[in-house]
Amino acid sequence: MNEIIGVLSFGTEGWGDELLQGAWLTIQLAVCAMLLGLVLGTLLAAGKLSGFKPLSWLCNGYTLLLRGIPEFLVILYVYFSADSIINAVLGYLVTDTEYQLPKFLAAVIGLGMVFAVYACEIVRGAFLAVPLGQIESANAIGMSHIQVLTRITFPQMIRFSIPALGNLWLIVLKDTSLAAVIALDELLRISKVAGETESAQLTFLLCAAAIYLLVTMISDVVRSIFERRAMRGVVGI
Amino acid sequence: MYLDLKYRLSDAVCSVSTLPNIESISSYCGRYIDGFIVTIELMLTTCLCGFILAIGIVAARVGKVAPLRWLAYIFSYVFRGTPLLVQLWVFYYGIGGLGAETLGPLWVFFSSAWAVGFLVLTLNHSAYASEILRGGIVNIDRGNADAAYTIGMSKIQALRRILLPQALRISWPAYGNELVLVLKGSALISTISVMDLMGQTRTIFARNYDLNAYAVAAILYLFLAGTISFFIYCVERRLNKPYR
Numbered sequence: 001m002n003e004i005i006g007v008l009s010f011g012t013e014g015w016g017d018e019l020l021q022g023a024w025l026t027i028q029l030a031v032c033a034m035l036l037g038l039v040l041g042t043l044l045a046a047g048k049l050s051g052f053k054p055l056s057w058l059c060n061g062y063t064l065l066l067r068g069i070p071e072f073l074v075i076l077y078v079y080f081s082a083d084s085i086i087n088a089v090l091g092y093l094v095t096d097t098e099y100q101l102p103k104f105l106a107a108v109i110g111l112g113m114v115f116a117v118y119a120c121e122i123v124r125g126a127f128l129a130v131p132l133g134q135i136e137s138a139n140a141i142g143m144s145h146i147q148v149l150t151r152i153t154f155p156q157m158i159r160f161s162i163p164a165l166g167n168l169w170l171i172v173l174k175d176t177s178l179a180a181v182i183a184l185d186e187l188l189r190i191s192k193v194a195g196e197t198e199s200a201q202l203t204f205l206l207c208a209a210a211i212y213l214l215v216t217m218i219s220d221v222v223r224s225i226f227e228r229r230a231m232r233g234v235v236g237i
Numbered sequence: 238m239y240l241d242l243k244y245r246l247s248d249a250v251c252s253v254s255t256l257p258n259i260e261s262i263s264s265y266c267g268r269y270i271d272g273f274i275v276t277i278e279l280m281l282t283t284c285l286c287g288f289i290l291a292i293g294i295v296a297a298r299v300g301k302v303a304p305l306r307w308l309a310y311i312f313s314y315v316f317r318g319t320p321l322l323v324q325l326w327v328f329y330y331g332i333g334g335l336g337a338e339t340l341g342p343l344w345v346f347f348s349s350a351w352a353v354g355f356l357v358l359t360l361n362h363s364a365y366a367s368e369i370l371r372g373g374i375v376n377i378d379r380g381n382a383d384a385a386y387t388i389g390m391s392k393i394q395a396l397r398r399i400l401l402p403q404a405l406r407i408s409w410p411a412y413g414n415e416l417v418l419v420l421k422g423s424a425l426i427s428t429i430s431v432m433d434l435m436g437q438t439r440t441i442f443a444r445n446y447d448l449n450a451y452a453v454a455a456i457l458y459l460f461l462a463g464t465i466s467f468f469i470y471c472v473e474r475r476l477n478k479p480y481r
Binding site: 176178 | 315318319320321322324326327331334417420421423425439442451454458459461462463
């Protein structure tokens with residue numbers, strides 16, 4: 001028992017602080033990927049909802065493609081291809097420089113590309129859930145398009161999409177573990193390395209699992225608080 | 238016998254395929270087909286066993302025995318709350334890494350990457366599937382269950398004859414989504430050295446360093462996902478037939 005506490009302790013002997021750093025990186029990664037996914041997803045949703053046919057086809061095609069390909073493959077592809085693309089562009093523009101995309105950025109882009117598809121469906125669903133009558137009334141009392149969007153549509157979209165966004169956050173959080181495969185030092189990889197070094201793989205991997213579970217639980221609580229806050233002022237169901 | 242069949246199939250496909258014209262890819266056709274078959278094997282076995290296990294978990298969760306209910310809840314919470322990759326590594330590197338002496342007779346199982354991958358995928362799938370099925374059962378009108386008990390059905394009978402068939406119909410679209418997620422998740426077992434489609438692709442990429450290797454895999458995965466979606470659509474139509 002003492003051995004286990006020893007390897008998990010903080011300071012130079014144990015791996016406790018390294019694990020926490022890994023967990024912090026995991027959360028940073030999840031937040032960045034989620035934000036990128038939301039931005040891309042909103043653009044995708046706008047593209048799908050726009051009347052311009054080729055644009056909506058393009059967005060639908062992207063959705064179809066990214067739905068069927070494993071996240072793992074997307075991340076590896078981004079990781080391996082980004083460097084050559086960037087270097088090709090750089091070489092064309094300036095000089096022959098060897099630029100290497102940071103692993104963190106590669107992971108964020110890969111995850112963001114995948115979760116844009118999920119976010120797109122959430123944003124689109126929330127947009128369509130706002131009753132048409134309200135938008136018509138807003139137009140009728142003389143609001144401009146921008147005003148309708150910021151005062152009527154947008155506030156309600158937040159309320160409609162919070163449960164689904166909470167789910168998406170959990171999925172993103174769990175899928176950040178894929179970054180361990182491209183050797184980004186997030187929680188899972190730190191645990192793996194620590195386990196190999198101390199030859200106590202089970203201890204460290206279970207420890208990682210426990211941290212993931214803890215973050216999931218906290219996220220669940222936060223989500224329900226947000227949900228209740230967003231539902232204030234809505235007549236009870 | 239079965240292995241023979243597999244090899245003959247991959248030879249046959251590769252001898253007629255003119256798919257990739259790129260020299261560096263086409264020479265690995267056999268590898269792709271082998272990996273493709275392994276992925277399909279895993280998909281089928283995982284979905285079948287996972288579904289059966291999920292029904293057991295649902296029965297435990299809506300049942301009367303409190304300890305079973307808690308156990309089922311904790312099981313599905315833990316498996317849905319941790320990443321699939323972590324679960325795979327805990328079972329393969331963690332438990333499997335304890336070695337032959339500690340594990341004893343279990344070593345036969347844990348020394349096989351395929352078996353561990355299959356086990357973890359099945360457990361993971363059953364956790365998600367049980368949650369989906371439970372959602373379906375909760376959404377069935379309460380009167381159905383009451384009526385079933387009134388005419389003298391036991392809890393199990395009511396579950397099997399009345400509740401589960403309806404729950405399946407309600408939750409089928411969500412379950413279909415989950416099947417595609419299993420396919421995408423199965424790519425992760427390449428990290429524990431199972432040579433599925435993704436594992437073969439990574440090997441090919443490691444040899445020729447040609448990114449088209451991943452593009453070919455993406456097409457094959459898309460094909461599989463499309464097939465699953467089509468299957469889901471067909472079953473959905475069949476399930477909804479009496480309601481149209």
